[in-house]
Amino acid sequence: MSSTPASPAGDSPLSLCARAPRVPADRLVAELVPPPRFDAVRFAGYVPDPGQPSQQEAVEVLGTFAAGLGGAHASGAGKRRRFGGRGRRAAPAGPRGVYLDGGYGVGKTHLLASLWHAAPAAPEQKAFGTFVELTNLVGALGFQQTVRTLGGHQLLCIDEFELDDPGDTVLVSSLLGRLVDSGVALAATSNTLPGRLGEGRFAAADFLREIQGLAAHFRTLRIDGEDYRHRGLPEAPRPHTDAEVTRAAYATEGASLDDFPHLLDHLSRVHPSRYGALTDGLRAVCLTDVGPVPDQATALRLVVLADRLYDREVPVLASGLPFDRLFGEEMLRGGYRKKYLRALSRLTSLAREGKVLVNG
Template structure:
């Protein structure tokens, strides 16, 4: 799908000459404002590329955290309990109502950042004995976007034909969306759909038990009995035993690397933030189609909460697609103000910092390749 052009500033190809005569001018995310049809939103509700190979036997539990190995076993059993094949046919008028399945119809993975919740959720999706078209996997934001695109009743009809719905990063900070999704999940449970969800314990509440689980079960109201909370303890694997993220590079290094790297994009950070305000977050994934590396100059602290939340969504889409991010300017741990990191959206900001840091580490290889 070809992105439409916008009037946002483009990279200046004369700012830094390419490293060699064959280097192509990099793409610009600020030139992309794709249209995404609703059918694509449904078709793309599968584990993202980063987790296409995720399986229970590729999850490496931390030996110091027994809850991780326990989670693998519980989820594996849950996958085996889900009916495969087609959704049940509609009952005839006088047919006896089928017996409700025994036990909870959902699991909720409760834990902090980087303990492997998304890996486990994707493993559940892959291990459930149903064809791909009968399973759905998406973030909370992607699910609300789907309702916006299809309408509530059509979303119920579409997802009601599934055997499993996995929701990553369930968000508890928007009461309206939470009620919407809670109502949707109630309809899907009635249709026999099994559910699984994750969200993050708030940073300030780590070590205080099941804070996130308690919030989740309260917010989904009448559905709480359908979910079994599953605590997963541990430290962020993205930083476990690894060196700190590399410091930002200078503008010239970032620009030269963008010209030298096939499929790279090159944008200045303030212009990209401005452009994100003109593109619906449901289209950020499509905006990254074909991009192999994101190069950003002049990274600065984000100016306000709305901008910060849009950047979080972009960070998630880049992380899902394993797109390295090379930057100049401020480090990623300086993106969000102290006030933001103490506020109600702080779990999103900490997740974005964690994921962008991992992508920045991946981007170091692009610079190293060019220095040989």
């Protein structure tokens, strides 16, 4: 493991390894909105690939879905149920949600955020968060309080829906069932069909009832296409030298500078639900000595960090190994393959944005 090279004169950059954020429950609730990268997106800004008719179909279906939302949850009655739990309606017949399935980089998060913006409800009556953020909210508030908090909402959007362990399967199945019973509409994105969640990660067959129960809440929309982040663009930028990365970190206000192996070790001591807070105020992330990720647990933590950096539009500048060699062949053949490919796609995009820190 190499150390960060000698630094030039000037103010020291920030360090992710020096941060150990604590996130209060009220912040978790307040941040259930589309992240900065998707704050301004709308259906009109999504450009379907003419060669992929499923993309245009998804825009039309989601637009119709948004227009059909409303009713009691857009009124004061919905707010009263949120705190008092009274006046619960019968669950609507048929699927109460839409599920966007497709490869990474086809614009699923763009469409999900557009749906959130199009839903005819006040911001406090609709929620948008990743699967990790949703499960952490339950951990912070408790199951019953989470049901009360979200039960008066018109819409719950869940990005990056994945089931990585049996506990999450039972928890989310129960939570979404209760929310649908309260009249909450659901929308989710994933790279895995709802009936196959958990496949390759744990003994999903043992939890088939819960998985099938989750699938019953959704109408699946398959979105085909290639990764828009790399469509027609040059190859990922080559890594820079340690000296270039260090100089750029010192020259960029709000940049962090960390040795990659030390950062991976630090991530093991910070809950993934806090990775967003870990990046608060950062304008760039500079990493030296990037190398292969040693194991699956570390790799999954890095995936979450890559997602939060991408959501928050934080460019990355790195030395060492190219990002496309972070995950070994065994990892890329396993049950988390699609997560790793998404992380590589997003890190490559952020690395392109980070080149300007060196090239000016």
